[in-house]
Amino acid sequence: MTCPHNIYIHVPYCLAKCNYCAFFSTACPRPDWVQYTHGICTEIENWTQKIGRITVPTVFFGGGTPSLMPVSVFATIMNKLRDCWDIANDAEISIEANPATIDSEKLDGFIENGLNRLSIGVQSFDDEKLRFLGRRHNASDAIKLIEYAGTRPIRLSADFIYGLPNDTAKAVADMCHQINDLHLTHCSMYELTIEPNTPFGKMKLDMPSNDAMADMYIAIGETLKLPRYEVSNYATAGNECRHNMNIWDGAPYIGIGRGASGRVLIDNVWYEQMGNGEIFTPIASDTRAVERIIMGLRTVRGIKLDPEIKKVINIDYVNNHPEYIQVRDNRIRATEHGMIILDDIILNLVK
């Protein structure tokens, strides 16, 4: 029998493209939902042929803008998942939401069909910054959605972006105070990165320096009342995103939808999976160990120092750089300082 797999479902449509966004998504406010639903359900059936009747601990609808989906589309996909696989009784079922695409009635419809976690893209409390980012909602839309969702029997998260031109550690700390006032149990704080082939990539933006960005990152850690559990994620104990935690811990997952990818485990062999499963390539155990390091070191609890991990790391680097990386309780983890330069650490750590 195949082991449990987490499920990621990609919804590739957005109302419009945001100025910073390099995700696989298209501006398409009225997609052909019949065709989309048919495609996703067919993929689920194809996976069932390949992998059998698996147990599913988490389902995450990401995008794009999953909250653009009509409730009936979400319900049909959830029913297909339940028909084909065993969705665990305590499964976490998450949706990413843009406040411009969801109201109380739609949220209640999602909840009636199994949603139990909502991740809201708030990004900023400043309407001018939201316009600059190209978001199609204002701060009050987002706050109203948070307030309504807070009355429903679901877990809630909100995403924010910092490091815009002219942002300072003080401005980011002020944003964190406003987040604290919302009494969220989970939020994600993403540094604005300028990607080529986006509107921002074509503009000459006067971005904060690396040192200024590091100061903002430190200000977040010092101001938010939620503890950091991953480079960009903060939550009270027990309110971490289970789907992401499972993946960062190296658990298998299937990506469904054109822009999705996964890591699938069948008969003790790991496979890289992309798109609708047409690309399905075995992964060597050393390569998989490196992937686990890259993802696991993002988390505050780090990764277990098991034999596969030991094989691919340079333990001298760990011993010589306790300010960046440490071993505790047989787990290897980045320090607070190390989190800021994680990419450099990984380059030096892996043999």
Ligand code: SF4
């Ligand atoms: S809503 Fe999200 S996925 Fe869509 S364009 Fe904006 S940032 Fe990208």
